[in-house]
Amino acid sequence: MPIAQPIGPEQANDRGDVRILQRLLNAQPDPPGLLEDGLYGSNTWSALVATRPDHDAEAPVVPDGPDVVRLLERLPAGVGGARLGCVLAEAQSERIVRFQPSLVAAMQEVGIDTQLRRAHFLAQIAHESGGLRWLEELASGKAYEGRADLGNDQPGDGQRFKGRGLIQLTGRANYTAFERAIGRDLTSSTDAAAQVAADPDLCVRAATWFWQENGLNTLADADDLEAVTRRINGGLNGLDDRAKYLARAKAVFPVPVAA
Template sequence: MTTYSIRSGDTLGAIARRFNTSVDKLAKANGISNPNKIYAGQKLVVDGFDAPKATGGGSGGSSYTVKSGDTLSGIAGRHGTTVAALAQANGISNPNRIFAGQRLTIPGSGGAAPSAPASGGGGGSSYTVRSGDTLSGIAGRHGTSVGALQQANGIRNPNLIYVGQKLTIPGGGAAPGRPSNPPPVGGVGGPKPAPGGSAGVTVAQLRGVMPNLSQAKAEQYLPHLNQAMAEANITTPQRKAMFLAQLAHESGQLRYMEEIASGAAYEGRRDLGNTQPGDGVRYKGRGPIQLTGRANYRAAGQALGIDLEGNPARAKDPDVAFRIAGWYWQSRNLNSYADAGNFREVTRRINGGYNGMADREAYYRRAQDVF
């Protein structure tokens, strides 16, 4: 009997695509009455379905199935190609929008390891940071570590890199796409995950915490949410429960990626960095954690390598919005309070007070049941 063990971030739809079948057939073969209710570790019978296509095929290239937490730049780096080449080969118009279970064609010579980058002398090379880059992604593409990159470039905070910054890539690492050690789950240079933890949630878990979130929206948001949780090291059940409970309250179960009010109430709020006419409306709350104020937009943009101060509307786009929420969580050291079970302090550091505490606690209790 051939079986498949469900992994964190899997959906029945993605698994069905992987085995060239339908959700209905998979559900029927495994006695699943609700396709949204599957869980990590669950064994599925996949007898009679086509096995997933093997990667590393013919001379025209290979294929790769996107996993939860993947980014197009990370996939490109691991396979010795570029984001542009991947996007062109797969008809991807927005490189930030890929999803778990998506099958990608890897252009090139059948997945052979790419040649090492040209050396810049002295055993290393250089790299110019581009929009959307993270230090861990750059490290993975060049076969080095976040720590080595920090040391070679005098970077104290691995979250603070910016577009156009020139980095020295230390020599002696593996060729790009073949790192000697996998990049840390901490994403943008965060610490290693807590013992026993793993990043990512499933559609069923997400909707278990937020029952009013539609299936379609949950599937759309999940890869971006899981990437953000990996980058912020939100890997344990306790951290996941607190993080999702706060997001559920702040965004109305992810229904509102932009504050309904005009933002005029924030006009002149110097504590938010709103010092210019129109800043209140321009930098009103956006994203699942409702980023507010020019100063916060600037700080988040600098950390993520995105010009949010110049283009604040990007803060409501899912590929950016969830990363902002992860950055905000990590920058305020909220994992430590989550580990201590201090939901009240997590609330205070997000809200500045305890507004909506009963609602937040209700989501938290639901999340605890889920995880």
Template sequence: MIPVDAHTMLEIAPRFSGANGERQAAIVAAVGEVLRPTLERYAIDTRLRIAHFLGQTCVEAAGFRTTEELADGTAYEGRKDLGNTEPGDGPRFKGRGLIQLTGRANYRSMGKALKLDLENNPAQAADPALSLVVACEYWKSRKINDAADQDDVIRVTKLINGGLNGLDERRRFTAKAKEALARLEGILVTGAQPEATRATLHRGAKGEAVAGLQRMLRGLGFALAVDGDFGAATELAVTQFQQAKGLDVDGVVGAKTWAALETAAG
């Protein structure tokens, strides 16, 4: 499995200053220590699964700067569909976790799954290391790995929040996660430092590196214009090549895809 850690999370997340920066640093440090073994335990262990998980949790946790909903929870007061039947249940069982657990009934159910009394100690779910486990347990219960394997950010988003709230952000941070993981794989494969490896390319990239990629793909039979612009046609050619070579089909040209391209080009 790719050895993800706190550094990987910071590559993906926006940076903050002041109190927000301090909170982010504390959360990322605590989660980073247990990130790899926890993800592995829940079979979130491929580049696509990890990328979607980190991209989505980055949005859910406001750039990894909180493990608790910023609102006070009064909006959930009296929500019987969430099991909030007693006065004060809204604030008491507000959203907590890297994927927010909300409502008395969900705290009770998650507590049973984790063998913890979260119903009587709901604030515990905001502990950074436990907030990761809460997110992973939710991910497992909704079978989100299946959607991540298809690189379906829309389906992943719906499974997490029931709609498409923040879809553009989720796309953006998932793409950043793919780039970070591709760079990390490049270090593992080549033993080189990031600056010594080929640039990781993806949709939206422009320049001579993209033109070189397009020339390579044209040489392999893909009908592409060499214009130095990584658009939809280039992305399609990359995904078709990845599928043919048994690689992760994510449209990102990282170390493994570059290696396969160079081998195919002879």
């Protein structure tokens, strides 16, 4: 299940778990209009109890219980805002709204169109971007200055072509390759390169372009988290966090069971 701990009176009420519940409730046919702040309170609990067939106000919401299953089953299929918001529970609601259309279009464009592929892709971008919080590398980029392996052969390239995007595009060579793939100027100036973080479409497409260029659909099809992580990271940094997001994503985008 996408929640990890119980929710309810005198329960853990982890903020990420409560935000997932609030998003699921707000996506129901008769939405209660909850503030998706992750803070447990009477409004959230009353809205949940109203969805229960027996209106039981005592039983907590538990990871393997019927409440979240029932709420998920009522959601439309596909990469809708509610499902996306459950995977990216740490992301602010306005970020989900801002990025969802671009994610739907870009994922479809590169064949991230099965439940397993969606789960692996979303798990990786959730970790890499810190839940859509980090769209640009926090460091200045000076460490990349003069890096021939990144194609940084002009003064200032390190800072100009620092990491940007949901899977960070880094270095003149990668910016140039991405620029050619999409037919849009990204290398003429720092401002042009900065669009990769500022424009949601480019931010997402930088990630899906990298995904496609590196054959990650095949690794996702094999459900090989370590192989996907190595291809993106070069190692296994943050593997536990990526695994957490993957488990959540698989609950939100369940793989159909063969008949």
